[in-house]
Amino acid sequence: MSIEVENISKHYGEQRALDGVSFSVKKGEIVGFLGPNGAGKSTLMKILTTYINASEGKALVNGCNVISQKKEVQLSVGYLPEHNPLYLDMYVREYLNFNRGIFNTSKARVDEVIVLTGLQPEAHKKIGQLSKGYRQRVGLANALLHNPDVLILDEPTTGLDPNQLVDIRHLIKTVGKDKTVFLSTHIMQEVEAICDRVIIINKGQIVADKKLKDLRDDKVQTVIVEFDYRVEDTFLLKLPNATTVKNTHDFVYEITFATTSDMRSHVFDFAHDNQLKILQLNQKNASLESLFRELTSTTNQTQKEATE
Known part of the structure; x- marks a missing residue:
């Protein structure tokens, strides 16, 4: 196992941030750690990276105890914290x-991670001059410097615009092909797109530990697509097996299909044929959304506690 967590608890005075948490992550898995703000995600990640006890x-991380073998854990983990700590006055390559x-x-490894994270156009700039998306790339490049077996990423896409979001998602999936990735988020679309x-x-x-494939409803699927231009619902409804179309905001649409086939390729072909650019294209897991709401809703929990 790349990560093994057994009955982990963390107290801050009388506050219990973590309460008997247990799970394991196999080598090569990309696992999303999902929860509302304040649920304990960052606390657990700080424990796994030896930042706190x-x-x-x-x-255990890569078989090494996070308390008694801290140096070994640190050498095997690449960590991107929620608030990416960067020296803004330093140049990218200098940093x-x-x-x-x-x-x-080696110095050659710096060049490798710059290419891997797409930082070539910005490598000559000071970090303070970079956009939020490129600063995240610098943080990822730094986490990858020592070629770790495990990547731990805390809210890696927070505050990014749609284009930056797509780029960082793709980057995480790319580096995750030969590494174990454990990333926290409170955004379900991130889990659906990456994990x-x-x-x-x-x-x-x-409160839940599930494979994404086990949560999907094969009879119905929802595709979220963002175009660079407004499209009439009637045109989107002409897509094969399309049943409903909802314009959620701006040029973002949720299209529901009644089929087991992945319809994203059809949406892509529609955009190409109509000379539209796609800014994002993802499947929405309705089952995951329902599960999350059921397990984390304050209203549902209050009702449950009242009946116990």
């Missing part, structure tokens, strides 16, 4: 060269 329980010394990696599996945490406890 758990109050109770045990955690990466500075950090490579910590792991004693193989979802773990849902609420109020410090794991």
Whole structure:
């Protein structure tokens, strides 16, 4: 196992941020750690990266104990925290060269991660001059410098515009082909677009652990697409097996299909034939959304507690 968590709890005074959390992540998995704000996602990630210690329980990363083998864990983990810590006055290449010394990696590796994360056009700039999307790329490049086996990413797409969002998603999937990726988010679309599996945490406890494929309703699927121009609903309804179309905002549409086939290729062909550009194209997992609401809704939990 790449990550093993066994009965982990974390207390801050009387507050219990984590309460008996247990799960494991296999090598090569991309797992989404989903939960509302304040659920305990960042706390667990700080424990896995040795930044803080758990109050109770045990955690292993690549077979190394996060308390007794901290250096070994740090060498095997690439970490991008929620608030990406960067030296804004340093140039991109300068910053990466500075950090490579910590792991004693080669100068050639700096060039490799710059290419891998698409930083070539911005490598000569100061980090303070970069957009939020490119700053996230710098953070990912830094996390990849020592070629870790495990990537731990805390809210890696927060605050990005739609174009940056698509780029970072693609980048995470690319680097995740030969690494274990454990990423936290409170956005279900991120899990759907990137992950193989979802773990849902609420109020410090794991409330669900599911494969994405097990949550999909094969009879109905919803595709979310953003064009660069407004499209009439009637035209989208002409797509094969389309049953409903909803314009959620601006040029973003949710199209529901009654079929087991993946309809994203048909939406792509529609855009091409009508000279439209696609800014995002994802499947929406209605079952995942329903599960999340059921397990994390304050109203539902209040009603449940009242009956117990």
